[in-house]
Amino acid sequence: MDAIKATEIAHALYRAHGGKAEAEAAQRERQSRDDGNEREAENWRAIRGSIRQMRGANQS
Template sequence: MDAMKASEIAHALYRVRGGRAEYEAAQREQEFTSAGNEEEAEYWRAIRGSIRRIRGANES
């Protein structure tokens, strides 16, 4: 997994979706987990974590 790419996607998703970005990343993570694609689920987990950090920085 490329952490830099995950961070870029997280920032883009947060710019477009705002407060819904983390929810959408969680949905994608769940979809891939349910499909048995753990590698892709882990990628979306990282994106979700990045969004959480972005939100924390913006809310302080």
């Protein structure tokens, strides 16, 4: 999956789930890995990274 597609999916997931979008992507990544679909898990990892970038750095 290219970076543009991952970003598009990340935006859609963030609009749908708000602050829980990253957790949703992580859950889908784990499920894909458990199902033996490593390529899909990698896609979800990229989407999760895009969500993390959208949210910005953690505040302390």
